[in-house]
Amino acid sequence: MSRTSKRHIDGRYMLAAGLVGVIAASSVYASDSFATRAAAGQQQVQGAATANAQQQAQGATGANGQKLVQVAANANALQHQAKADTLNQLRLFQGTSAGYELDQPFTRAQGAVMLLRLLGLEDDAQQAAQSPVFADSAAPYWAAPYVAFTHQKGLVRGVSETAFAPDAPMTGAQFITLTLRALGYAEAEPEQASALAVTAGLLSGEQAGQLTGKTHFLRDDMVAVAYYALTTRLKSGEQTLIEKLVDTDGAVNRELALQSGLYSKPASNDPLDHIEAALRRALNESRR
Incomplete structure (x- = not known):
């Protein structure tokens, strides 16, 4: 086996190992430039959610209770902002002249x-x-x-x-x-x-x-x-919705979909591709 091939395979195993580590640590995976914003938002959400749960367990009341409400609201906003950014990059969601307006009624x-x-x-x-x-x-x-x-x-x-x-x-x-x-x-x-x-x-x-x-x-x-x-499977069970939009409809750019972390390359005979796809699916489930 050539040194180049060996380095390629070693790199693939390192990628798979890295993804496993990310899941084990319950952190958010981001493989690209624009997904980093989503990952940062998700990490802040997780931290806020943990603090929220701990304070609730201690029975926070009064002023502390009001702070809890604000923390939860801020965490929720960050989470939705990250998801909106991802949908926007996939060309599936646009804002208005005033931005995303996530706090406005949906018509x-x-x-x-x-x-x-x-x-x-x-x-x-x-x-x-x-x-x-x-x-x-x-x-x-x-x-x-x-x-x-x-x-x-x-x-x-x-x-x-x-x-x-x-x-x-x-x-x-x-x-x-x-x-x-x-x-x-x-x-x-x-x-x-x-x-x-x-x-x-x-x-x-x-x-x-x-x-x-x-x-x-x-x-x-x-x-x-x-x-x-x-990332939900269609009723037919053959594809997820993002897979249909990319592979069947051509409505979403494949590279952008890969960068989002919501889409994996079509299946191949390479076992590492299957491992990577399975890990990505597990990550997507952990984000819910």
Whole structure:
């Protein structure tokens, strides 16, 4: 065996060993420049969560209790910011002129847009010449082509035969339903979204209960659901959503997907590729 080949194999084993060490230490893996921000956010979240749990165990009250609430809120914001950065780099989430606006309500029009991105159909919607069905979301409304396209495909419904209410807030159950449809669960409806999300592996029971029970479903809540969806297997079981977007649809750039840490190279006969893929899957599960 040549020295070059030996160094390559040794390097691959060192990479695998390094990934194992990362999982054992419960830290966040970042393989690239933009994912570093996400990793830093996740590490801060873990530290804040640990401090939060310790103080709660000690029965913090009064001023300390108020500080706990603030710590938890800051940790939650950092976590969602990191996920938003990853979705943004994958071209699956955009902000507004005011930034991500993660603390703002998530609207029905925004839900239609996110659904198309998760389906890899955003370009199709922009290029399609669909006649508007709803007067309140016809051109020049910014999301007119998205609403028309998703309705024509039977993916969304209006609040009536003539109105879509595009700027009305979307509920957690409604967006989880759309996300499940992107995962291949065409039968998904808001009434059973929580239970189906758990069955599909999209959310834990606690997460599903919290998100569907929220009075106000915000943009940061949407970011969390969309982020988790990327590493969730489709109903067919053949691929995760990010694998479909990269390998089947070509809607997400492969290099960007690899850099995000949410996507692994297609399977090969190299055992180290299988080890690396398994480790990445374990890391993605640990981030939830």
